Amino acid sequence: MSVRFIPDALSAEAGAVEQLASIPRLPPLHIDRPRLVRALLDTDCRLRLICAPAGFGKTVLMSECARLVPPGTRLVWLDLGGRACTVQALYGQLSDALGERTGKDDRSENDMLALLRQVRQPLWIMLDDYPRDYSPELDACIDMLLDMGPAQISWWVSSRRQPAWKLPRLLLQGHLLELEAEALAFTAEELEQLLSVHRLTLSSETFQQLHHVMEGWPAGVCLMLLHADEQALRERLVAGTPLLRDYVQREVMAGLSDEVRRAMLALARMPRFSAELCDHVLDGVGREILDILKTLQLFIRQIDNCGEWFRLWKPLALMLQRSAETTAPTQAHLRACQWFASRGEMREAVEHALWAGQPEVAANYLQRYGQEQLLIGDNVSRFLKWRSELPQDLFASTTRLIVLQGWALIISARLDEVDDCLAELAKFFPQPDARRQAQLLAQWQALRGFLARLRGEPEARQNCLQALEVLSDHAWAQRVLCYQVLTQQAMAEGELELAQQYNSEGMKLARLKGSVLYEVMLSVDRIQLLELTGEFERAVGVLNETLQALRDSVRRSPLIGRLQLLQGHLLAYQGLDEPAQEAYQLGKAETETCGDSYCFFGYVGLAELAARSHEFACAYHWLRDAERLSQWRHVPEARFRGILPLINGVAWLHQGELRKARGALYQVLELYEGRGYLSPSGFYELLPRVRRYLAVIDVLEGQPARAITALREQIEQNLLAQRLGLACECRFSLAEALQADGQVAEAELELRLALSEAARQHLVKPLYELQYRQPQWLARVLPAAKGESLRQRLLSYEREPEMTLPAADETVLSNRELTVLRLIAQGCSNQEIAEQLFISLHTVKTHARRINTKLGVARRTQAVAKAKALAWL
Secondary structure (H helix, E strand, O other): OOOOOOOOOOOHHHHHHHHHHOOOOOOOOOOOOHHHHHHHHHOOOOEEEEEOOOOOOHHHHHHHHHOOOOOOOEEEEEEOOOOOOOHHHHHHHHHHHHOOOOOOOOOOHHHHHHHHHOOOOOEEEEEEEEOOOOOHHHHHHHHHHHHHOOOOEEEEEEEOOOOOOOHHHHHHHOOEEEEOHHHHOOOHHHHHHHHHHOOOOOOHHHHHHHHHHHOOOHHHHHHHHOOOOHHHHHHHHHHOOHHHHHHHHHHHHOOOOHHHHHHHHHHOOOOOEOHHHHHHHOOOOHHHHHHHHHHOOOOEEEOOOOOOOEEEOHHHHHHHHOOOOOOOOHHHHHHHHHHHHHOOOHHHHHHHHHHOOOHHHHHHHHOOOOHHHHHOOOHHHHHHHHHHHOOHHHHOOOHHHHHHHHHHHHHOOOHHHHHHHHHHHHOOOOOOOHHHHHHHHHHHHHHHHHHHHHOOOOOHHHHHHHHHHHOOHHHHHHHHHHHHHHHHHHHHOOOHHHHHHHHHHHHHHHHHOOOHHHHHHHHHHHHHHHHHOOOHHHHHHHHHHHHHHHHHHOOOOHHHHHHHHHHHHHHHHOOOHHHHHHHHHHHHHHHHHOOOOOHHHHHHHHHHHHHHOOOHHHHHHHHHHHHHHHHHOOOOHHHHOOHHHHHHHHHHHHHOOHHHHHHHHHHHHHHHOOOOOOOOOOOOOHHHHHHHHHHHHHHHOOOHHHHHHHHHHHHHHHHHOOOHHHHHHHHHHHHHHHHHOOOHHHHHHHHHHHHHHHHHHOOOHHHHHHHHHOHHHHHHHOOOOOOOOHHHHHHHHHHOHHHOOOHHHOOOOOHHHHHHHHHHHOOOOHHHHHHHHOOOHHHHHHHHHHHHHHHOOOOHHHHHHHHHHOOOO
């Protein structure tokens, strides 16, 4: 059998014209999509399959590629129109296109193979709109041709149906490139290009809404934009458009069975569904229906990596929800509610109960909502949204619901509303028996203790200690939270050893209960403890381990955001400004999404970084945003008392506005002095920092003698409290004060002592101030190679033997050695010390030997006695 090609006499140009004649024309408002065209043209494979629902531009894309057929390659374009097609019909179209006409109708797949094997030049066979109904004979024929056909033939197929071919095998062999709906959807850049073609300019808000609602569906976007200005587009995005409704009816829903149509109408209201859920909601035929929807490419979008969970594409789901065919979805939502509740997924159970218009059922499922779930994703925001939607009497109907909303409000720092929860809880007294009375009172005290801590009130400790005496093992979550309050209260009071003990107790309980989330929550306090005591490098190590452990457990959590904010804080202290800024941004976004009040620290951290870089306009911008956010979210001033004026004061100080800086810092002191308030959680060094900055202002205003006295007192206080990081910062300020007072030798000795301690801690932050105000002095004591950063210079200082401290200072113990010595003084054994500090027994013995060596003693008792004589204990 011979195949007749274009005669030799026909020019190459005429041949190209003939090949393009059958290709459909491009739309009048067409935009090029080079990312997709390149992907298709640059891949050397046997099959290019473009498989997507209606309106994703499959034909347009393939016709773009057809116009770029390489020289010497033959092109055959067959428009199958989505209609049924037999093997014989396909053979007839191919033989006509290739130039062989025969009157014989009975042709088999072997005849097709023989026809194609006679092709000698490269050939593209483009099958547009492959049959939409299942066609076993045709599928088997094409499958055989893909497997056994000549290597010079490339198949291009666009289809709304997933053909029954051996696609995994072709993929493994490198013979398949498949483009699906996600790849064909418009990107933001392509959408901007399309708007330009339509000569339409949109505001950022409308643009984002269009991109979000339509999810890049080309047909939907184009129909929305047809003869529209921005106002018309905004209205269409809310109410839809008749053209789009007609398109969906004709191109998507037409021809579907009643059973499939009903299923799609039900699934349109489901944020996500699986085969098992579909079975439960759709009377046992869900799996079959889901297979049909996937095979027919009926706008099913996979939303996980395992192929278990799906949803409808958003634009179609919205259209179906507005459809006149939509009936009351109560039954489907109630069934979904039951299914999710049986799996312990209370968030979804509550959502579906509310959608079904059953608030009593929702309240019943909320009873099973665990406190730990508030630390996952945006569950806090969701919980408070339910609180606003459910009747208030239902939400206050049980002590369990009241306690849950209390903890949700605490995470969001809506402290005044927690008072309302405590008042509601008080209405349930007295209880029927003494045991329940004591347990409810302990729950009340735990909540009251946490509220007092966030307000900086000293009675937090008493409430939590009393609650711990009573709370049962069943209320272990509240017990862990009490330990967290006690840890934070001790940090705010400067009792860091006590804080470590409470933190260890809480961690032990969380681990016994197998709660990764609560362990991570307490790890945030542990990292801050390490930071306060100057162990920045160890704090970074613990933070990285904790962040990895949390990400292995949950994808989104306010705790992830808190850790990222803390990471930014530690990186900023170490002079790594760019990664610090990135960590602050990530943490701010995560905590905002999850409804966590800690997002405030993201704004504050970014403001402090900007002020340090003398980008003052940017710093004040972040501070204004922090204040605005707190007001918008109804966060009372007590939660972050004094932090904003402190950072404002620091910015004024860096800017040289000393009078304004002093005024802002005195404002912080006025908020605390005489009122008994403690520093806010997450900012435990607030008042000591204010006092250091006031001493710096004294130096800059020409009163170094007063600053020297204040700073020496502060160094002593910080060392006694084990705040070694802040003590080091005060040493730098003291060195600067001594220099300003003319005590040059003492100033240099103090500076070298400060540099040595800063190098040990990897503490770069105080060098920025010195670099700005005393660059020549710092350059002489801490020389710099070309291009070295402050951090590199400091770490080099640590490694140079001539830069070590004088012999008189060699007895200074590290923070870890001080901690070990304090535990020795308390009578703890080496094993007990190892357990409390989470280190090995060998490490404890090593620390003990070093302590004896540095103090020049032989026994533990002698070390304790000498340390007491030196006022270290």
